[in-house]
Amino acid sequence: MLRVIEGEQTALGAEDEPRRFYVELMLMRAQMRLGREFYRVGDRDAGKAHFIAPAEAHLPEVRDSLIDRGLERVAERIEDLADAARETDSLIDVQDLYATTRMAIRRTQREVEPSLREDAGFQGQVLLAMSERAVRQFEAAVEDEGEVVDQLAWCVSRVYARHGERLLDTFEGLLPMSDEARSAELVDSHQRFVDLWPGRTPPERLNTISADLRAVLEAMAELIEVDGG
Numbered sequence: 001m002l003r004v005i006e007g008e009q010t011a012l013g014a015e016d017e018p019r020r021f022y023v024e025l026m027l028m029r030a031q032m033r034l035g036r037e038f039y040r041v042g043d044r045d046a047g048k049a050h051f052i053a054p055a056e057a058h059l060p061e062v063r064d065s066l067i068d069r070g071l072e073r074v075a076e077r078i079e080d081l082a083d084a085a086r087e088t089d090s091l092i093d094v095q096d097l098y099a100t101t102r103m104a105i106r107r108t109q110r111e112v113e114p115s116l117r118e119d120a121g122f123q124g125q126v127l128l129a130m131s132e133r134a135v136r137q138f139e140a141a142v143e144d145e146g147e148v149v150d151q152l153a154w155c156v157s158r159v160y161a162r163h164g165e166r167l168l169d170t171f172e173g174l175l176p177m178s179d180e181a182r183s184a185e186l187v188d189s190h191q192r193f194v195d196l197w198p199g200r201t202p203p204e205r206l207n208t209i210s211a212d213l214r215a216v217l218e219a220m221a222e223l224i225e226v227d228g229g
Contacts, residue, residue: 124224
């Protein structure tokens with residue numbers, strides 16, 4: 001089963017809660033996307049694990065925020081998907097729940113105020129948080145010598161990194177707004193970050209190490225922070 005790595009582990013101030021809320025919802029979508037990919041290539045056990053993961057790895061971080069927003073039903077949908085995945089290994093049996101849960105999560109992201117959700121600094125911090133979580137999953141999956149010891153965690157790290165591309169596509173031109181050259185450099189840096197994961201299936205041993213990922217992550221952070229992110 002998927003190794004659960006807990007969230008950011010810091011006390012939330014009022015200004016931080018929307019970011020964590022948005023990040024966890026983005027990562028739920030990434031987990032579900034990965035689960036569907038596994039089902040489609042015939043790896044049903046991995047598919048189940050990643051349909052269960054939103055409830056086990058991410059919902060605990062945002063349950064209170066959902067309740068505060070009157071969105072208890074969204075939490076129930078996420079749990080229903082996990083329960084259904086535990087009971088069957090067939091994508092056909094859970095695909096309707098998958099579709100409705102995915103749409104519920106996307107609608108829930110819009111609960112964050114547009115003035116904040118569409119702010120360059122906010123989206124920059126979301127991108128950094130998602131990328132940091134990708135690195136942490138990578139570190140759980142890969143030993144210092146480059147041996148992949150947890151393939152599920154490795155796949156999660158890769159899909160977390162790749163899901164950042166969706167964020168950049170959605171808010172193209174926003175990150176950062178003040179400098180087109182810097183914006184292009186950020187996109188290039190993130191692509192270098194994603195490219196450090198070779199292919200969908202990890203080799204037995206990687207040339208990439210955690211320090212490589214963190215060097216690119218630091219470069220992205222510098223670009224975002226220059227613009228007030």
